[in-house]
Structure formats: structure tokens, C-alpha cells
Amino acid sequence: MPAVVVVGAQWGDEGKGKATDQLGSRVDYVVKFNGGNNAGHTVVVGDEKYALHLLPSGILTPGVVPVIGNGVVVDVDVLFQELDDLTERGVDVSKLRVSANAHVIPSYNRTLDKVTERFLGKRQIGTTGRGIGPTYADKMSRVGLRIQDLFDESILRQKVEAALELKNQILVKVYNRRAAAVDEVVAELLTHAERLRPMVADTALELNEALDAGKTVLFEAGQAAMLDVDHGTYPFVTSSSATAGGACTGSGIGPTRIDRVVGVIKAYATRVGEGPFPTELFDESGDFLRTTGGEFGTTTGRPRRTGWYDAVVARYASRVNGLTDLVLTKLDVLTGLERIPVCVAYDVDGVRLDEMPTDQSAYHHATPVYEEFEGWSEDITGVREFEDLPAAAQSYVLELEKISGARISSIGVGPDREATIIRHDLLG
């Protein structure tokens, strides 16, 4: 099973980090192909808890080659902070490869991200403030800075000058901020250049060669389908392609190479930041999910919005990603609930919709049509075989499987690497 893509099937934070980490020992490469340090993946290994942002979760597994693909936006300071933190904790990070074509997040884009949000006021997106949106915008506008530019000071200077010509007008005249100085920006970007140089590679070539040689490559998405710039709840999305297609464009491999697409999905739903979320709960059930599930952002610490499982979203994510498997996470969090509502369709102005409305306004006032399932009260965190789950938990999973568009191959019953029930081998 050479190429496997792992994506988020909701609004992020589904547990992609744990899913990747779990497959770690059986894969040769783990590639991050989109996003940047807006992502936050918590991985628990024994007594150790790691919070990864820019680095692919595969970095925790000895032997794996972690790759930052061309589709990623790299904050170089954050990269070295993360590498240093992991090194201090005894993780070998020496195999990391970084695409020469990945874009760099300059400090002026962090500033622009934050001031744009403030300017938007009520209409803000609730971004992570890491400069992600402005850096992808620069990439598309062809005024971005790439990793390879850091190794030629005169080219870097020309590119920064060109970018700042417009950016400084915006910073000063629209946002009333200080102009960014070319010299300062260049110096900042060059700080880590020499340290970075040995890691930089033609990662697309390396990955294709690895696949040719029969190696196993796992492509790990940041964010999720509903935050994807094309398929998500635009404009309340991130600025990259977080769906399976992004694995190709963001790493330089062709779609014919992908064998399996795995969607990670929680047994309920969460969202961070603004934007529509039909099953959102504002009552004590929502507090229960937030508290029991530890739903506070890995990146910004913000409390996550919580709601019931949304099968319309699951079916949509299955479709736009071509999912072959679902990894259902956090089933343990639902323990203790008497009844568990699941959204099976939406009601939009009295009309039942079984699939996602294409119209943004319709989605903003879609209300869930719920079906209720029986809960269970037994502790399931120690269960490792599907048949050992309480009957009601088994039936909850089977019901979700029927309406979610792909088979449920693995079930998470706790944050730990081992706390997983495998139904179908994801690499088999």
C-alpha cells in the first residue's frame, strides 16, 4: 500500500495527528502538504504529550522521513523552535526534508493577518493570526517568497522590495501601521538560512522516487474539508487545499499514485473560529463535549465550539475527498450520555436537504434534522476489539457508518496511541 492520504473530514482537530502517528512505524515518509503553523496536532505517546504545528506528526517515529511539501507555508522561526523543542526532548529530527518551493511566511504577513481581522470586525474569520491567508494570497498573486529565495540574498531583496511596494501602502494607508523595512525583513529571513540549507530538497522528486522504489508514503493534511478554500464554508475557511487533491498539488505527486484516502472524523463535531456550524450546541450538552473532550485549541488555546455529529458533513467530506476509510475518533467522550442525537439531513426553510446546500446563505440558516441513538455508560477506554464495546456503542458506530459515505476502519477510545480499535487495516 504505497501512498495513503490522511485528511480531516470536519472542521479540523479530528485527531489527524494521532492517526498519522499510529501508522508511523509502518511508513517510510510522512508529508505535510498544506497549511502551516495554523495546525495543531496533539500526539500522546505513553506519558509524553507532543503539540506539533508545522512539522508532520510522523516526525515522532524513528526511521520516518518527515517532509514539508511545496504546498506548505513555512514560518522559519517556528520551524526551528519546533525542531529545537523536539531535539531537547530526545526526538531525532535530522531526517527532515523541506521543499525548495514551499513559501515562507514573512513577518509583515503575520501583521497583515491580525490587522485585517480587526478591520473586518463583525465579519472576521477568527484566523489563527499566523499569517497564513496573506502568504497564500501572495503565492497566488506571484509576489510570494520561497524557501529557495533564502539562499540568494540579492534575489531575496528584490522580491521583498517588490512585495513591500504594495504591502507598505496597505499597511500605512489602510491600516495606519508602520511600514515594514526591506533591510529588517531580509535580515530576519536570512537568520536561519544556513541552518535550513541542508534540509532543503527537490521533495517532489524524492517522493516520486520513493514511491517508485515501493516505499510507503503518508500524506498528512492540516485543517479539514470544511476549512478547504474550495470545498469548505467559504469565506470561513483557511487559505489552502486541505482535501485529498491538495496532497497532489502540495507535494508534486500525481493522483494515479494514491491508493487510499482516509478521513479522520470525531464522534461529535467541533469548530474553532467563525462560520456556520449547523449542529452547534449552546447548552450543557455542548459544555459536556467541550469539557470531557478537552476541546481547547492546540494552537491558540481557544475553546472549541462543539456540536453533534453531522452526517451531511461526513457524506460531503467523503465525496470531495474520495474517502476509502473513516477513522472515527473520541468515541469515549460520548460515554455517559443517555441519548446521542446525530444530524442526518438539514432543514432549510421547511425543505429537507440530504446533501450540503451550495448556497452560502442557505447553509447559514440550515437547521439539523436529528435522529437519536441510545447511549452507554460503561468505560470504553480499555476496549480494543469492536465486539467488546457496549451494544449501544457498537450500534452507534454502525449507524454512523451507514450514513457517512465510507466504512469506519478504526475507532479511537482515548488519546493514547494504543487506545484504538482496528476494524480494517489502513495500510493493508
Ligand code: GDP
Ligand atoms: P488534529 O489537529 O486533527 O491532529 O487534532 P488535535 O490534536 O488538534 O485534536 C485532537 C485531540 O483529541 C488531541 O488532544 C488528541 O490527543 C485527542 N484525541 C485523539 N483521538 C482521541 C480519542 O479517540 N479519544 C480521546 N479522548 N482523545 C483523542
Ligand code: IMO
Ligand atoms: P488542524 O490541522 C481547526 C481555522 C481558524 C479559522 C480559519 C482560518 O489542527 O486541524 P487561518 O489561520 O488558517 O487563516 O484561519 O481556519 N483553522 C483551524 N481550525 N484546526 C486547524 O488545524 C485549523 N487551522 C485553521 O480557526 O477559523
Ligand code: MG
Ligand atoms: Mg488540531
